[in-house]
Amino acid sequence: MCRNADELYYPVCESITSALPLVDEFVIAVGRGSVTDRTLELIKSINDPKIKIIETDWDTEKYPFGTVHAQQTDLAKTYCSGDWLLYLQADEVLHQEDLPAIKTACATYLKEPRVEGMLFHYIHFWGDYCHYQKSHAWYNKEIRMIRNRADIHSWQSAQSFRAIPNFDGISYRKKEGTQKLRVVSIPVRIFHYGWARPPEIMTKKMNELDRIHSHEKERFVGGMNYGDLNAFPIFSGTHPKVMKHRIENKDWKDKEQT
Numbered sequence: 001m002c003r004n005a006d007e008l009y010y011p012v013c014e015s016i017t018s019a020l021p022l023v024d025e026f027v028i029a030v031g032r033g034s035v036t037d038r039t040l041e042l043i044k045s046i047n048d049p050k051i052k053i054i055e056t057d058w059d060t061e062k063y064p065f066g067t068v069h070a071q072q073t074d075l076a077k078t079y080c081s082g083d084w085l086l087y088l089q090a091d092e093v094l095h096q097e098d099l100p101a102i103k104t105a106c107a108t109y110l111k112e113p114r115v116e117g118m119l120f121h122y123i124h125f126w127g128d129y130c131h132y133q134k135s136h137a138w139y140n141k142e143i144r145m146i147r148n149r150a151d152i153h154s155w156q157s158a159q160s161f162r163a164i165p166n167f168d169g170i171s172y173r174k175k176e177g178t179q180k181l182r183v184v185s186i187p188v189r190i191f192h193y194g195w196a197r198p199p200e201i202m203t204k205k206m207n208e209l210d211r212i213h214s215h216e217k218e219r220f221v222g223g224m225n226y227g228d229l230n231a232f233p234i235f236s237g238t239h240p241k242v243m244k245h246r247i248e249n250k251d252w253k254d255k256e257q258t
Contacts, residue, residue: 001072001158002090003031003058005039008205009197010090013042014242018094019086020050022102029054029076054079058212066157066213067172073154083110085148089158091194092144095240098188102145105186116152116181117161118145120188123235125196127226129247132235133195143183144190152181157213191240198252199223 005012016026030040030053043053054076063071077085084106088094094102109115119141124133143161146152155162156173163179197205202224210219239247 001029001031001056001069001076003033003039004037004208005090006042007034007037007201008208009201011093011193011243011246012039012090013046014240014246015088015090015093016043016046016051017242018096018240019088020048021096022094022099023050023086024082025050025052025080027052027054027076027079029056029072031056031058031072052079060212060214062170063172064214065173066209067170068212069158070154070156070172071169073158077154080148082148085146087144087146087161088190089194091192093191093193093240093243095189095191095238096242101186101188105184105188106145109184114182115184116147116149116163117143117183118188119183119185120144120190121185122190122192124192124194125235126232127196127229128253129193129196129239129243129250130234131229131232134233141185142190143181144188145186146181191243193243195226197224199226 002010002012016028019026026048028043028051030043032055033039040053040055043051056072056075058068058072060068073087086102105118109118122138122140122142124138125131126133142159146161151163151165151167152161153164153167154172155178161181163181164177166177195202200223203220203222206220206224207218
């Protein structure tokens with residue numbers, strides 16, 4: 001699910017493209033954004049028959065405190081077929097080297113009903129495409145593969161999933177009556193680029209998330225200060241091939257510590 005992807009610097013096309021060699025179909029709920037939002041146009045430009053676009057409107061009054069993200073995720077989920085559902089957020093990208101491991105895991109656990117989901121491992125890039133966060137305060141694993149069952153729903157602000165029998169369709173933050181999924185961890189990485197943005201756009205994104213999460217006041221001004229990047233570990237591996245153009249055209253080095 002996504003809206004205003006271009007204005008907020010979400011690599012949504014790269015995210016989708018990274019999964020296309022693996023999936024039978026890719027469903028995305030594209031919300032109506034600002035008057036200048038080009039998200040729908042950009043996704044259509046991928047021009048792949050596997051992509052199924054659901055055009056939506058976000059009702060943040062009915063779904064406050066970030067739960068509109070979960071509602072939109074659930075909406076896209078209802079259009080999916082297949083036994084397993086891969087879930088990517090618009091700033092999460094798969095590495096092409098990890099696709100065989102996903103395919104193998106899907107086949108391996110298909111006939112093991114106790115396995116309801118799969119955990120992927122996160123690399124959270126910070127400030128640019130060279131540095132990343134390595135701290136207990138940042139989640140290092142999350143559910144990104146689930147069985148295609150009607151009782152499995154997106155949770156809270158769409159970070160994870162839970163089993164919610166007899167779900168009322170609204171109470172995405174109500175813990176009572178929900179159950180954690182039984183999951184396995186598989187050797188697959190999520191390249192998370194949510195914090196790799198030009199400083200001014202990072203601030204804009206954070207204020208937009210505040211509005212979606214029902215904060216009353218705008219808390220962020222100016223350009224995001226990523227701090228001394230020398231204090232963060234350097235990523236020595238390779239990025240997904242689909243990110244090559246975006247990484248080569250990064251243009252905010254002189255603004256990272258403004």
